[in-house]
Amino acid sequence: xxxxxILEKFCLYSGILISLLYAYQVLYLFVPRFLRDRRSAPxxxxxxAILIAARNEEAVLPYLLESIRAQDYPAERxxxxxxxxxxxxxxxxxxxxxxxxxxxxxxxxxVGKGYAxxxxxxxxxxxxxxxxxxxxxxxxADNLLESxxxxxxxxxxxxxxxxxxxxxxxxxxxSTWVSMGSALWYLHQSAFLNQSRYLLGSxxxxxxxxxxxxxxxxxxxxxxNFLTLTEDIEFSTWCAAAGVKIGYCxxxxxxxxxxLTFRQSWVQRxxxxxxxxxxxxxxxGAMLRGLFRFGWVGWACLELLTLSLWGFGFTGxxxxxxxxxxFLMGKGLPLLPRAFLVAYGSLVFVGAWTTAREWRRIRAxxxxxxxxxxAFPIYVMTFAPITLWALVAKxxxxxxxxxxxxxAKDLAHDNDPFLKAG
Numbered sequence: 001x002x003x004x005x006i007l008e009k010f011c012l013y014s015g016i017l018i019s020l021l022y023a024y025q026v027l028y029l030f031v032p033r034f035l036r037d038r039r040s041a042p043x044x045x046x047x048x049a050i051l052i053a054a055r056n057e058e059a060v061l062p063y064l065l066e067s068i069r070a071q072d073y074p075a076e077r078x079x080x081x082x083x084x085x086x087x088x089x090x091x092x093x094x095x096x097x098x099x100x101x102x103x104x105x106x107x108x109x110x111v112g113k114g115y116a117x118x119x120x121x122x123x124x125x126x127x128x129x130x131x132x133x134x135x136x137x138x139x140x141a142d143n144l145l146e147s148x149x150x151x152x153x154x155x156x157x158x159x160x161x162x163x164x165x166x167x168x169x170x171x172x173x174x175s176t177w178v179s180m181g182s183a184l185w186y187l188h189q190s191a192f193l194n195q196s197r198y199l200l201g202s203x204x205x206x207x208x209x210x211x212x213x214x215x216x217x218x219x220x221x222x223x224x225n226f227l228t229l230t231e232d233i234e235f236s237t238w239c240a241a242a243g244v245k246i247g248y249c250x251x252x253x254x255x256x257x258x259x260l261t262f263r264q265s266w267v268q269r270x271x272x273x274x275x276x277x278x279x280x281x282x283x284x285g286a287m288l289r290g291l292f293r294f295g296w297v298g299w300a301c302l303e304l305l306t307l308s309l310w311g312f313g314f315t316g317x318x319x320x321x322x323x324x325x326x327f328l329m330g331k332g333l334p335l336l337p338r339a340f341l342v343a344y345g346s347l348v349f350v351g352a353w354t355t356a357r358e359w360r361r362i363r364a365x366x367x368x369x370x371x372x373x374x375a376f377p378i379y380v381m382t383f384a385p386i387t388l389w390a391l392v393a394k395x396x397x398x399x400x401x402x403x404x405x406x407x408a409k410d411l412a413h414d415n416d417p418f419l420k421a422g
Contacts, residue, residue: 006323014318021306029353030379031196039248044158046134048150048212049124050080053116054102057141059089059401060257064131064143065098073150079133083120086111113197114231118224125223133215140209142257142402144411145172153253157214159247163239165194165204165211166252170360171411172404174368179258181379184372186256187362188354194248203300207237209256217244224271228282230275237279240300242285243293255411257404266386267398273390280309289393312387347377363411
């Protein structure tokens with residue numbers, strides 16, 4: 001039996017299907033250029049509990065707490081809680097000195113941010129404090145907030161959103177090629193993926209930190225029960241499958257620290273990939289049902305399927321089939337450099353488009369911004385071997401050490417050390 005015609009048809013139809021499934025990624029690059037957010041509503045005086053899970057973060061946590069105290073939102077409507085999780089340093093002390101209410105947790109068996117948040121929320125429930133708040137905000141210890149962050153993000157629950165997130169910028173954009181690639185990755189997610197989803201009326205996706213939810217949603221969820229290696233992806237997936245639209249505010253700006261070395265990035269992204277696999281398997285049925293239950297919000301389920309084990313797995317099978325067909329036709333080796341150049345060139349375009357659109361918001365000099373455009377494709381393309389490694393790697397959570405100890409004031413254009421460094 002001649003399998004060549006069958007393989008040719010499989011590659012043809014699979015290529016068409018993949019193009020259709022991922023076409024929205026191209027569309028999202030242009031949506032913010034043509035659509036503007038004209039929705040508004042009177043801001044409600046919501047009261048917030050800020051929840052921070054910290055593990056050995058004495059170097060950076062004081063600066064996050066300082067940026068919280070500097071918010072232009074009424075201070076009496078903000079309470080900050082830190083869960084010092086398995087700490088061996090002075091995290092608890094600096095948290096208390098920074099004005100936070102501190103809880104201690106020591107559990108070497110249930111390790112990870114999801115478990116720490118679950119414990120903190122349970123402590124607040126047991127103390128009868130949850131009912132004091134309209135909404136909750138989740139930050140990481142290495143974050144910094146612009147002074148109007150809470151004022152800006154407050155527009156979303158005021159308009160009825162039960163879950164919401166803001167714009168994720170980077171405080172060490174130009175440190176290394178790894179930090180550049182990672183920073184552009186998050187800028188692209190915020191400025192194009194989440195912004196486009198929001199403008200089109202779909203649901204945004206939470207990315208690690210800088211997100212929130214209302215007390216009503218917390219009650220609907222039955223507490224914080226997202227305990228995989230990627231609690232953010234699990235939370236986004238649960239929201240999509242439950243028909244909960246996540247709002248996005250492009251003006252609520254948070255700064256995050258990016259990994260400096262490829263080894264740090266490998267460890268971090270292996271956890272992401274491993275957690276993504278967990279979520280893909282656990283929520284497959286819920287995502288398939290959500291496609292048809294919630295109208296336009298159900299589109300988020302389709303996106304999550306394409307960006308999960310199932311979408312990437314199908315793309316991988318297609319890629320192997322194309323290579324097999326090419327070798328059978330005697331074109332395998334010449335195709336390899338061409339495929340690399342096409343992929344690299346496409347990602348250079350995405351990086352350049354993101355950099356140009358977000359130029360004024362990027363905390364780095366001109367030379368670093370240009371270098372980032374060419375570092376971005378390498379960063380993205382290395383997801384492939386990392387994902388393959390995650391399939392066989394041992395399931396575990398490993399903390400990433402944060403060392404960029406600068407304040408929100410340092411990020412001002414006239415003070416930013418990374419900007420001065422070019």
